[in-house]
Amino acid sequence: xxxxxxxxxxxxxxxxxxxxxxxxxxxxxxxxxxxxxxxxxxxxxxxxxxxxxxxxxxxxxxxxxxxxxxxxxxxxxxxxxxxxxxxxxxxxxxxxxxxxxxxxxxxxxxxxxxxxxxxxxxxxxxxxxxxxxxxxxxxxxxxxxxxxxxxxxxxxxxxxxxxxxxxxxxxxxxxxxxxxxxxxxxxxxxxxxxxxxxxxxxxxxxxxxxxxxxxxxxxxxxxxxxxxxxxxxxxxxxxxxxxxxxxxxxxxxxxxxxxxxxxxxxxxxxxxxxxxxxxxxxxxxxxxxxxxxxxxxxxxxxxxxxxxxxxxxxxxxxxxxxxxxxxxxxxxxxxxxxxxxxxxxxxxxxxxxxxxxxxxxxxxxxxxxxx
Numbered sequence: 001x002x003x004x005x006x007x008x009x010x011x012x013x014x015x016x017x018x019x020x021x022x023x024x025x026x027x028x029x030x031x032x033x034x035x036x037x038x039x040x041x042x043x044x045x046x047x048x049x050x051x052x053x054x055x056x057x058x059x060x061x062x063x064x065x066x067x068x069x070x071x072x073x074x075x076x077x078x079x080x081x082x083x084x085x086x087x088x089x090x091x092x093x094x095x096x097x098x099x100x101x102x103x104x105x106x107x108x109x110x111x112x113x114x115x116x117x118x119x120x121x122x123x124x125x126x127x128x129x130x131x132x133x134x135x136x137x138x139x140x141x142x143x144x145x146x147x148x149x150x151x152x153x154x155x156x157x158x159x160x161x162x163x164x165x166x167x168x169x170x171x172x173x174x175x176x177x178x179x180x181x182x183x184x185x186x187x188x189x190x191x192x193x194x195x196x197x198x199x200x201x202x203x204x205x206x207x208x209x210x211x212x213x214x215x216x217x218x219x220x221x222x223x224x225x226x227x228x229x230x231x232x233x234x235x236x237x238x239x240x241x242x243x244x245x246x247x248x249x250x251x252x253x254x255x256x257x258x259x260x261x262x263x264x265x266x267x268x269x270x271x272x273x274x275x276x277x278x279x280x281x282x283x284x285x286x287x288x289x290x291x292x293x294x295x296x297x298x299x300x301x302x303x304x305x306x307x308x309x310x311x312x313x314x315x316x317x318x319x320x321x322x323x324x325x326x327x328x329x330x331x332x333x334x335x336x337x338x339x340x341x342x343x344x345x346x347x348x349x350x351x352x353x354x355x356x357x358x359x360x361x362x363x364x365x366x367x368x369x370x371x
Contacts, residue, residue: 007222008045016227017050023234024052030186031055031233032179032324034172035193036063036352037221043361045223055230058324059354061175061278062193064140065092066322066346066353068168069274073098076137076166079301080106080113086129087113088122089137092350095343119151126155126163135297138167142199145169145286146260149267152288152295164297167287170273172196173204174284178275180212185323189215189233191226194248199264201256202244209242217245218252267292276346277319318345321354328358335359 033039039059042048048057061067077098080087087103094104094115107113112132114125119136126134138148148165155163172193179185192205197218208216215236219229225247232245246252264286273285288296315333320326328334328347338344340359347353 004222007220007224009224013050013223013227016224016231019231020050020055020227020234021052023231023238024055025234025237026054028054029056029188029234029237030324031057031189031191031230032060032187033057033191033226034060034062034176035191035195035221036066036350036354036357037195038062038191038193038219038226039354040352040357040361041221041223041226043357046361047223047226050227051230055234057191057230058187058327059321060179060190060324061275061322062141062172063322063347063350063352063354064144064168064170065096065350066318067170067175067275067277068093068096068139068346069276070099071274072166072168073102076103076135077101077106079135079166079297080110082133083110083112084131085112085133085135086125087135087137088116088125089113090117090139091115092352093137093139095349096346097343097349119148120154122163123151123154123158123160126160130162132162134163135301136163136165138165138169141170141172141193141196142260142264143195145264145268146199146257149263152267152292153263155295156292161294163295164300165288165295166297167268167285168273169268169286170275171270171284171286173200173207174281175275175278176205177207178278178281178284179323180208180214182323185325187214187324189237189242190217191229191233192216192218192244194218194220194225194251197246197248197252197256199257199260202246202252202254203256205244209236209244213242215242215245218248220248220251275322277322316345318347318355321347328355329362331355 122136215233217229217232229247236242268286269289270283271287317331343349347355
């Protein structure tokens with residue numbers, strides 16, 4: 001564990017925290033941690049306890065399960081009711097509530113929902129079940145897209161005819177720009193996602209300082225990573241010269257991962273996409289290109305045949321949490337009606353969800369009164 005311990009060294013944490021205090025501009029600063037893993041680490045290690053009270057980290061739309069729109073969930077549930085279809089998905093999708101059910105409930109009822117750890121496992125399921133139509137739920141950001149693209153390339157190479165992909169893949173930078181365009185949101189800086197940045201690099205964030213004059217920094221996920229990232233952001237704010245800082249240089253290069261990006265571009269093309277809480281954002285999703293249309297579940301199983309219902313999650317404030325307008329603990333359902341055992345919204349379901357992170361690591365420290 002020594003390679004992890006060096007990034008959790010208490011003395012180094014105190015040293016960086018002291019530097020943050022010396023850089024404190026005095027005014028309130030809202031730093032959006034875009035990635036759900038940042039939220040997890042921030043809560044897990046109690047980093048708020050070493051930050052000045054006026055420097056606040058707020059959650060953003062960096063949980064792929066959380067931002068998948070209600071219609072997508074309902075579509076997957078409707079498809080799961082077809083006895084000739086096997087739905088293949090990552091585990092986080094199982095318990096996300098739809099309008100009237102969940103994939104977990106349909107799995108219990110029909111037994112045709114399979115959980116996998118890799119998209120490539122869907123190929124094996126397709127080969128074992130040639131009489132079934134296999135639909136993989138493609139949920140994720142640029143981090144997940146290369147492995148899904150490779151799976152589709154393998155399916156084409158092996159000439160599999162019974163496997164399809166229902167894409168809910170998202171691109172993070174269009175969503176960040178969408179947030180900056182919303183005048184009601186008070187975002188002073190971004191802690192940019194490390195995993196996504198390992199694929200796309202740092203160049204794609206340059207519009208943030210150049211067009212909007214906001215500070216930003218790509219950071220890793222250990223305590224010293226996050227605190228150093230905050231230091232680099234505060235330095236930009238103090239000197240009033242924002243740029244794209246890269247704290248995570250041991251993983252992230254300016255150009256990202258060219259091979260991964262080529263594979264994504266080979267299989268997918270940008271498309272307008274719906275985001276829970278943010279609405280439809282132009283060119284913020286990935287759909288299969290025409291060359292791979294035969295694997296596109298959205299074309300093979302047209303949406304008009306699926307009775308997807310509008311979003312109906314009464315009093316759920318996940319949408320506001322995903323925009324940084326609300327802390328999880330400020331939702332009227334948090335830790336009362338909505339818990340990990342009884343999730344009302346997706347932010348309490350996913351391991352990358354802000355509400356899940358707050359509940360797991362912080363809810364006992366936050367006094368709540370029923371409303």
